[in-house]
Amino acid sequence: MTPDAITLRDVSKFYGEVLGVNRITLDLKPGLTGLVGPNGSGKSTLMHLLTGLLRPTRGEISVLGVDPGDPERLFRIVGYCTQYDSFPSGATGLSFLRHALALHGVPADEGDRRCFELLQQVGLADAARRRIAGYSKGMRQRIKLAHALGHAPRVLVLDEPLNGLDPMGRAEMIRLFKELAADGRFVIVSSHILHEVDAICDAVVMVHGGSVVAEGQIRAVRGEITSQPIQVLVRCDRPRAIAAAALALDHVVEAKLLDDGASVLVRTRDADAFYASLTGIVIGSGAAVETVLPADESVDAVYGYLIGQPGVPT
Amino acid sequence: MAVYERAWRPYAGRLTPMGRRFLVVTRYALAQAFESRLFTAFYAACFLPSLLALFLIYISHNLALLEQLGLTREFMGGLTLVFFRLLFLWQAIPGFFLMAILAPRLIAPDLANSALPLYLSRPIDRRDYVLGKLAALFLVVSPPTWVMGLALFLLQAVEEGGGWGVTNWRIALAYLVGHLVWILVISLLGLAISAWVRYRPAALGALFALLFVLSAFGSAVNGITRSSIGDVVHLTRAIASVVQHLFGAPTSSGLPVAVNWLTLAAVALLSVFVLNRKLRAHEVVR
Numbered sequence: 001m002t003p004d005a006i007t008l009r010d011v012s013k014f015y016g017e018v019l020g021v022n023r024i025t026l027d028l029k030p031g032l033t034g035l036v037g038p039n040g041s042g043k044s045t046l047m048h049l050l051t052g053l054l055r056p057t058r059g060e061i062s063v064l065g066v067d068p069g070d071p072e073r074l075f076r077i078v079g080y081c082t083q084y085d086s087f088p089s090g091a092t093g094l095s096f097l098r099h100a101l102a103l104h105g106v107p108a109d110e111g112d113r114r115c116f117e118l119l120q121q122v123g124l125a126d127a128a129r130r131r132i133a134g135y136s137k138g139m140r141q142r143i144k145l146a147h148a149l150g151h152a153p154r155v156l157v158l159d160e161p162l163n164g165l166d167p168m169g170r171a172e173m174i175r176l177f178k179e180l181a182a183d184g185r186f187v188i189v190s191s192h193i194l195h196e197v198d199a200i201c202d203a204v205v206m207v208h209g210g211s212v213v214a215e216g217q218i219r220a221v222r223g224e225i226t227s228q229p230i231q232v233l234v235r236c237d238r239p240r241a242i243a244a245a246a247l248a249l250d251h252v253v254e255a256k257l258l259d260d261g262a263s264v265l266v267r268t269r270d271a272d273a274f275y276a277s278l279t280g281i282v283i284g285s286g287a288a289v290e291t292v293l294p295a296d297e298s299v300d301a302v303y304g305y306l307i308g309q310p311g312v313p314t
Numbered sequence: 315m316a317v318y319e320r321a322w323r324p325y326a327g328r329l330t331p332m333g334r335r336f337l338v339v340t341r342y343a344l345a346q347a348f349e350s351r352l353f354t355a356f357y358a359a360c361f362l363p364s365l366l367a368l369f370l371i372y373i374s375h376n377l378a379l380l381e382q383l384g385l386t387r388e389f390m391g392g393l394t395l396v397f398f399r400l401l402f403l404w405q406a407i408p409g410f411f412l413m414a415i416l417a418p419r420l421i422a423p424d425l426a427n428s429a430l431p432l433y434l435s436r437p438i439d440r441r442d443y444v445l446g447k448l449a450a451l452f453l454v455v456s457p458p459t460w461v462m463g464l465a466l467f468l469l470q471a472v473e474e475g476g477g478w479g480v481t482n483w484r485i486a487l488a489y490l491v492g493h494l495v496w497i498l499v500i501s502l503l504g505l506a507i508s509a510w511v512r513y514r515p516a517a518l519g520a521l522f523a524l525l526f527v528l529s530a531f532g533s534a535v536n537g538i539t540r541s542s543i544g545d546v547v548h549l550t551r552a553i554a555s556v557v558q559h560l561f562g563a564p565t566s567s568g569l570p571v572a573v574n575w576l577t578l579a580a581v582a583l584l585s586v587f588v589l590n591r592k593l594r595a596h597e598v599v600r
Contacts, residue, residue, distance in 0.1 A: 048431070048595065076437060080431075087427075087429070102330075102341075104436060106327065107329075153324070154324065
């Protein structure tokens with residue numbers, strides 16, 4: 001159990017006879033990690049295990065060397081943003097944060113200063129003295145995030161933090177997550193909206209039926225799914241010539257001309273070899289290439305390949 | 315994986331000691347309690363028996379006033395054990411209502427709104443949470459009960475002089491221990507019922523119903539068996555007997571006072587057990 005990583009070793013959680021998560025082994029590194037999976041896949045259970053709100057039926061968990069069963073030590077280094085939309089009745093944004101910081105042991109004067117910093121950070125400074133009950137869904141998400149950030153934790157566990165946010169709010173939050181990760185923190189974000197995770201995360205943990213089906217960087221995970229050839233989209237002015245040249249390569253299994261007449265979708269068993277050959281193909285065909293991009297190196301596609309349900313798993 | 319430079323700095327300032335952290339829960343629970351004007355008014359009314367007793371102690375030692383009123387010092391038979399026992403009762407009843415009203419307000423909304431994950435994602439555990447709520451109940455109920463009781467005892471002892479305080483030390487003991495036990499048992503029971511039913515009005519009703527049902531059941535068992543065995547579950551009689559014993563008076567239960575103590579201990583332990591089962595960040599599905 002290293003003091004500079006979040007590790008789970010053979011962790012299982014059963015709710016009576018209902019499986020929560022099963023034999024999960026993970027090593028999470030600093031940066032933005034996405035926890036993805038459909039509703040009921042075990043994402044929240046995993047987050048609750050990481051934050052000590054649930055105890056594992058078996059296995060060991062260490063968060064930067066701290067046992068999640070010790071809330072005093074754990075919540076000095078962990079900030080948790082629950083998915084539940086519940087707040088003390090009558091609380092204002094400011095009083096809610098004050099209460100949280102007081103429980104973290106921050107003295108009142110320092111706590112007040114910190115509260116206003118946090119409210120500024122999440123864009124709620126103007127609504128500080130308004131009751132949370134009157135906040136919009138997006139504002140409530142942001143005050144929860146401020147709550148998680150209050151004591152400057154190194155690990156942030158954010159359960160569906162983008163739910164209910166409008167596009168502007170999402171963009172702001174995503175920028176904030178990236179800033180937090182850029183500071184060297186562990187930012188673990190759960191979501192069942194895959195393209196969102198794809199856009200923000202350095203690495204993903206894919207959960208399905210209580211088990212981890214894949215973890216790591218999307219590209220690396222995709223590269224390991226050898227049963228599904230990798231798709232590369234090439235946009236150029238001579239797609240037929242590119243397709244013909246690509247089909248001559250052993251590892252290319254298909255080259256499909258798209259309806260727009262300016263793209264070819266190449267399916268290959270060896271993406272690296274294809275990218276290495278592509279320059280020669282382009283020069284040989286005399287085509288002017290506009291774009292070359294992986295067509296299925298997304299969380300969405302990878303998840304579909306792994307669990308056999310292409311599309312957004314909601 | 316992107317390479318990040320570690321620029322994060324944790325909060326490095328002074329922290330309040332961990333042992334006192336539960337008092338934050340208490341502070342907010344107290345603020346929540348006195349948000350209601352109705353509750354605040356009722357709380358003020360809970361001091362009336364003690365204020366009346368204060369008045370009686372005052373006039374019983376004011377010979378000039380007694381003369382003006384045409385009374386003698388013996389107008390209420392002196393300030394005897396009976397006077398303080400009655401006062402205890404008139405303090406304990408409003409105290410019970412205070413706990414019955416307040417206990418569900420402190421816990422039931424947190425459970426009903428799934429707020430425990432939020433609470434417990436701070437550096438406190440379930441024990442601190444319960445301790446914080448319990449301390450709030452203790453701080454609310456103490457002033458109109460044992461604090462006023464002991465103050466009146468001291469006043470009477472000073473006014474009476476002649477070693478009255480020493481002679482009647484059991485009154486002070488009864489006020490202190492009796493009220494503390496009453497507060498502890500009913501508070502724990504109230505919190506446990508609130509954690510169980512999760513709905514404030516239902517918790518209030520359940521607390522009254524439980525006391526009534528246990529008392530009725532105990533009395534029925536006594537009647538059927540023509541014994542006092544039913545007092546084992548007769549919670550109100552158990553507490554009454556314990557207090558009577560503390561006052562040095564005959565007890566109303568037919569059972570030894572040790573059994574009454576055991577009844578109270580069992581209720582408290584059962585309440586702790588229920589709290590331990592029900593106060594969890596996440597419900598365990600079975």
